[in-house]
Amino acid sequence: MPPLSPVPAWLDGFVSAQFDVLVEVSLRPGIADPQGSTVERALPALGFDGVEGVRVGKAIRFSIEAGDEAAARSQVEDLCHRFLTNPVIEDSRVEVTRR
Amino acid sequence: MSARVGVVLFPGSNCEHDAIEAVEALGGKADIVWHGATTLGDVDAVLLPGGFAHGDYLRPGAIARFSPVMEAVRRFAGDAGPVVGICNGFQVLTEAGLLPGALQKNSGLKFMCTTVEVRVESVRSTLTSAASVGDILRIPINHFEGNYTCDPATLARLRSDECVVLRYVDNPNGSIDDIAGICNTAGNVVGLMPHPERASDPLLGSGDGLVLLRSLLNSGGVRR
Numbered sequence: 001m002p003p004l005s006p007v008p009a010w011l012d013g014f015v016s017a018q019f020d021v022l023v024e025v026s027l028r029p030g031i032a033d034p035q036g037s038t039v040e041r042a043l044p045a046l047g048f049d050g051v052e053g054v055r056v057g058k059a060i061r062f063s064i065e066a067g068d069e070a071a072a073r074s075q076v077e078d079l080c081h082r083f084l085t086n087p088v089i090e091d092s093r094v095e096v097t098r099r
Numbered sequence: 100m101s102a103r104v105g106v107v108l109f110p111g112s113n114c115e116h117d118a119i120e121a122v123e124a125l126g127g128k129a130d131i132v133w134h135g136a137t138t139l140g141d142v143d144a145v146l147l148p149g150g151f152a153h154g155d156y157l158r159p160g161a162i163a164r165f166s167p168v169m170e171a172v173r174r175f176a177g178d179a180g181p182v183v184g185i186c187n188g189f190q191v192l193t194e195a196g197l198l199p200g201a202l203q204k205n206s207g208l209k210f211m212c213t214t215v216e217v218r219v220e221s222v223r224s225t226l227t228s229a230a231s232v233g234d235i236l237r238i239p240i241n242h243f244e245g246n247y248t249c250d251p252a253t254l255a256r257l258r259s260d261e262c263v264v265l266r267y268v269d270n271p272n273g274s275i276d277d278i279a280g281i282c283n284t285a286g287n288v289v290g291l292m293p294h295p296e297r298a299s300d301p302l303l304g305s306g307d308g309l310v311l312l313r314s315l316l317n318s319g320g321v322r323r
Contacts (some may be wrong), residue, residue, distance in 0.1 A: 027203075031248065032273065034208035083165075086158055086194065088201035089248060 016065045018099040019072040023084055023092050026057035031089045060084060063099065072096050102319035105132040105142035107172070107188075109152035109163050114185065114296060118148045121299035125309065127316045134166035143319030144181040144225075145172055147188025149241065149294060159187060159202065159244050160194035169195055181225035181318045182288045186242055189280070189290030198283060198290045199257070200249030206273025210243040214304060216268035217279045217293055221261040224282035226289040229314040236307035238293035240271060245292040247274040247281070260284050265291055287318070 027033045033055050040054035066072035073096045080092040104122050106115045108131045119129040132139055134152075139145060152163035163169070169191075176182045176197055184192040192198045205211060219227055219234040230236075249257070254276060257263050265280035272292075280291030295308025 031203065032206060032246075034204055034206055038208055083161065084157070086161070086201050088193075088250070089203050 014067075016067050018063050018065055019069065020063050020097045020099055021061065021072070021076050022095040022097075023060040023076065023080055024057060024095075025060065025080075025085050025090050025092050026055055028089060028091050069096055069098060101127050102143040102316040103128045103130065103141060104144045104146050104315070104319065105130055105139045106146045106148055107132050107134060107168055108148075109134040109150070109166060109191075111152045111154050112148050112150035112187070114149035114187075114294065117294075117296040117299075118146050118185070121296040121308070121312055122146075122316065124299060125313055125316055127312075127319075132168060134163070134168045136168050137171060139168070139171045139175055142175075142180075144183070144315050145175055146315070147172075147182070147184040147191050148296075149186035149188060152187055152191060155187070158190075158194070160190035160192075163187075163191045164195040173197065176283075176288050179285065179287050181315055183226050183315055184288075184290040185294055185296065186240075186245070186292055189292060190244065192288065192290045197288050198281060199253045200247055200281070202244045202292070203246045203248055204244050205242070205246050205271075211245070211271055212239070212241045213271070214239045214298075215271055215279075215293065217265040218268055220263045220266050221282070223261055224264045224286045224289045224314075225318040226280070226282070226291070226295075226311050226314050227264050229317055230310045234310070235268065236265075236293075236298070236310070237305040238295055238298040238308050239304075240293050241297075242272070242292055245274065246272045247278045247292075249275065257281055262286075264289060265293070 035056040036054040043051045085092045122129040190202050219230045264282050266277040267279045270277045282289045295311040298305040298308030
């Protein structure tokens with residue numbers, strides 16, 4: 001049996017689809033990032049001058065099943081707020097792509 | 100009757116036996132409470148020990164706060180039960196929202212393992228009631244993420260409500276306002292980065308942590 005083709009967008013809300021998610025977690029502006037500062041200080045020794053504002057964060061990838069992109073995004077944002085980030089010190093940026 | 104302390108064991112905790120030893124040296128009783136437990140049993144106080152709960156994956160305390168036992172700890176704290184989080188336990192309490200703020204990486208980006216001096220700033224907490232304001236205690240720290248931070252409104256409230264329990268004499272990690280330990284508004288939930296259980300016998304280099312653990316045992320006894 002051939003593999004099923006991706007669900008077309010006009011079926012949004014009627015069947016669920018898979019979405020690839022990328023969450024970028026970064027320290028909020030104003031929160032010291034000693035890791036970023038250390039990387040920045042090391043760069044001139046390698047001959048990279050003029051690099052400023054280095055911030056180190058993390059990237060989290062997963063896929064999620066949802067009715068449509070808005071539903072996927074809303075679930076991911078809830079997940080970010082409650083688990084993937086600590087809102088006291090971290091921000092997140094979410095990318096959702098239909099598979 | 101001696102106070103009974105429930106010492107919560109998460110996968111990755113590593114200071115639970117030190118805590119039990121120190122509590123028992125003071126005449127208290129201590130029981131391990133596994134993180135998967137949904138009740139705390141018959142305890143007068145709860146201690147979340149240091150270590151690396153759930154490997155500190157994602158962030159220290161981020162996964163531990165979802166351990167089943169934390170719901171029981173939340174109920175116990177809501178019922179005015181004394182709860183103390185030491186080091187990783189402090190991180191768990193902030194992630195669980197039982198204490199405000201967060202603990203970020205040390206400003207020097209170094210894991211610190213040394214003995215520091217802390218000053219008792221408030222004696223209205225369950226961990227400092229037997230101490231006096233101004234007491235200087237020599238207690239070891241052992242952490243990478245001990246740099247306490249919070250927003251300005253929270254800091255103002257911590258100060259005005261006398262919730263800053265301990266301050267570093269010489270700030271080792273960049274912690275805002277030199278904060279080494281805080282309590283909630285009611286004073287029954289306390290988090291601190293220094294390890295009082297490692298300063299519980301002169302043989303360990305200091306016995307200065309005993310006054311804090313004695314406070315905890317007393318407050319547990321009072322509750323009963």
